[in-house]
Amino acid sequence: MDGLLAIFIVPAVLFMTVVAPIWLVMHYRLKQRTAGSLTVTEREELDDLVAAAETMRDRIEVLESILDAETPTWRQRVER
Numbered sequence: 001m002d003g004l005l006a007i008f009i010v011p012a013v014l015f016m017t018v019v020a021p022i023w024l025v026m027h028y029r030l031k032q033r034t035a036g037s038l039t040v041t042e043r044e045e046l047d048d049l050v051a052a053a054e055t056m057r058d059r060i061e062v063l064e065s066i067l068d069a070e071t072p073t074w075r076q077r078v079e080r
Contacts, residue, residue, distance in 0.1 A: 038046065067074045
C-alpha cells in the first residue's frame with residue numbers, strides 16, 4: 001500500500017511544485033498579451049473610424065467657415 005501511495009504522491013508533488021507554477025505564469029502572461037492587443041480586423045476598423053472622423057472634422061470646419069462668411073452671428077444663435 002505504501003508503494004502504491006508513493007507512486008501517486010511523488011508525481012503529484014513534483015507537478016504541484018514545478019509544473020503548475022510555470023503553467024500558471026505562462027497562462028496568465030499569454031492572457032495578458034492577447035487581451036491588450038487588437039486583432040487585424042479590429043485595427044483596420046479603428047483606422048477606418050479614424051479616417052472617417054478626420055474627414056468629418058474637415059467638413060465641419062468648412063461648414064463653419066461658410067457660415068461665418070455668410071452669417072457672422074450664427075454662433076450666438078446656436079448657443080442660446
